[in-house]
Amino acid sequence: MNAPTHFEDFHVGQKFAFGHYPVTKEEIIAFASEFDPQPHHLDEEAGKRSILGGLAASGWHVCSMAMRMVVDDQFGKAEARGGAGVEDCRWLKPVRPGDVLRMEIEILEVTAHPRRNVGFVKTRWDVFNQKELVCSIITTPLFERRAA
Amino acid sequence: MMWFEDVQTGVKTDIGTYTFTAEKIIDFAQKYDPQSFHLSVEAGEASVFGALIASGWHTVSVWMKLMVASRQTGDDRPGDPPRSGASPGFEALRWVKPVRAGMTLRYSTQVLEKVDLKSRPHLGLVKSLNEARDEATGALMMSFIGKGFMPKRPKGE
Numbered sequence: 001m002n003a004p005t006h007f008e009d010f011h012v013g014q015k016f017a018f019g020h021y022p023v024t025k026e027e028i029i030a031f032a033s034e035f036d037p038q039p040h041h042l043d044e045e046a047g048k049r050s051i052l053g054g055l056a057a058s059g060w061h062v063c064s065m066a067m068r069m070v071v072d073d074q075f076g077k078a079e080a081r082g083g084a085g086v087e088d089c090r091w092l093k094p095v096r097p098g099d100v101l102r103m104e105i106e107i108l109e110v111t112a113h114p115r116r117n118v119g120f121v122k123t124r125w126d127v128f129n130q131k132e133l134v135c136s137i138i139t140t141p142l143f144e145r146r147a148a
Numbered sequence: 149m150m151w152f153e154d155v156q157t158g159v160k161t162d163i164g165t166y167t168f169t170a171e172k173i174i175d176f177a178q179k180y181d182p183q184s185f186h187l188s189v190e191a192g193e194a195s196v197f198g199a200l201i202a203s204g205w206h207t208v209s210v211w212m213k214l215m216v217a218s219r220q221t222g223d224d225r226p227g228d229p230p231r232s233g234a235s236p237g238f239e240a241l242r243w244v245k246p247v248r249a250g251m252t253l254r255y256s257t258q259v260l261e262k263v264d265l266k267s268r269p270h271l272g273l274v275k276s277l278n279e280a281r282d283e284a285t286g287a288l289m290m291s292f293i294g295k296g297f298m299p300k301r302p303k304g305e
Contacts, residue, residue, distance in 0.1 A: 035209040037216055038232035051234045051271075051297065059235060060209040064180035067205050071182055080183060081196055083204055086241035086292070 005078045007110070007119030007143040014107040019069035023057060023129075025097035031061040056094035062101075062135050063089065066127045069103045079144035081118050087138040099129040108138070118142045151229045151301040152262065152272035160258040163214040165283055168202045170249040176206040189249065201246040207253070207290050208241060211278055214255045233296050236273075241292035245282075252283040253290075260293065271297045 004010055032041030036058035039046030047055035057065075074080075095101070109122035120140050127135040170189055177186030181203035185195035192200030216232075247253065256279050263273040273295055280290040 035213045037213075040232065040234070050232070058209075058212070059237070060205065060212050064203075064205045064209065067203070068180045068182070082185075082201075082246065083243055085204075085243050086238070088237070088239050089241070090237040091235060 003074065003077050004143075006146045007112070007121065008146050009078075010107050010110050010119075010121045010143070012107055012110060016074065016105040017103065018073040019101065019103040021065050021069055021101040023065070023095055023097060023099045023101060025055065028055065028057045028061065028095075028097060031064070032058050036060055052094045054094065054096060056096055059089075059091040059135070062091065062095050062127060063137065065095075065101055066103060066125055066135065066137065069101065070105070070125065073103070074105075081142040081144055084120060084140045084142065087122075087140070089135070089137045091135055093129070093132060093134040095129060095134050099134075101134070102128050104128065112145065113142070117145050119145055150298070152274070152298040153301050155259055155262055155272075155274055155298065157259045157262060160256055161218070163211075163218040163255045163257055165252050165254045166210045166214065167252040168206075168247055168249060170200055173200055173202045173206065173249055176209075177203050181205060192249070197246050197248075199246070200249040202249075204241075204243040204290070207243070207247050207280060208292065210253070211255050211257075211280065211290075211292075215257065229299060229301075233298055235294065235296045237295055239293040239295070241290070243290055245287065245289050247280075247289055251289075253280040254283045255280050257294070265297075268297070270300055272300055274298050 029042055040050035040052050040056060041058045044055045104126045106124045108124055111120045113119055121143055122140045125137040126133055174187055184191040185197050185201055186203050189200045258277045259274055260277050261275040265271055265273055276294045278292050278294050279288060281288055
């Protein structure tokens, strides 16, 4: 099928799989230095002593990398109109240098806006590394409706 | 940070401000959210938002930046609790209004609930209501419920 571009292209139960994001130590440290400078995101030895058991990416970095994969695959071509928010986000496993992330998305609900020419598309973003599910995000982006 | 036992629910703490310059908005978006309305003033003005606006992941990541900075004040003494912690996730993040280039947001955190963890007796879970407000008008721009593990005071102290 063609990539979805408008609200009407999304249907409950629809699934998308895409993305290939190699995670480097340099990028983990660069993101953490700016936004989450806790020792377990900056230093291997500090990470080993922490609950994470080794250097691991900030959870906010994991969400941001997921966003990048979604924009590159879907939103970049679609008539996306921002996001209402995130109902739930679970950071399930540490994301480490050398991991390669990918996305699986399922459409949970589609709701037309009562007045504006947009619709809400509630989706679950599952972020996997090469072995397992590392993060699950339920979020509701808005998309433009097709002209009648 | 404090020990889990020392955390008081209901206390709201101001953790500081951050100005979303066009340069910072564009730098974040080029790396993580390259949608046109986050990438240039011109494209933002031509969009439904009418202005360059920050990625929602940028506005929430700044909360973390300010939280970490707010824990770093003062000197460490032996027996002090750690200044960092891990989180299992968050809930109910709302991007209430678009954050336009040039806006300064003031961030806060307020403890809502403390939860004992049967599976991890040395840790507790603290739920917090976190907000960002437009410094100029006081309007709520973003809020979410954060969850953080905090260590319990070691026995004998």
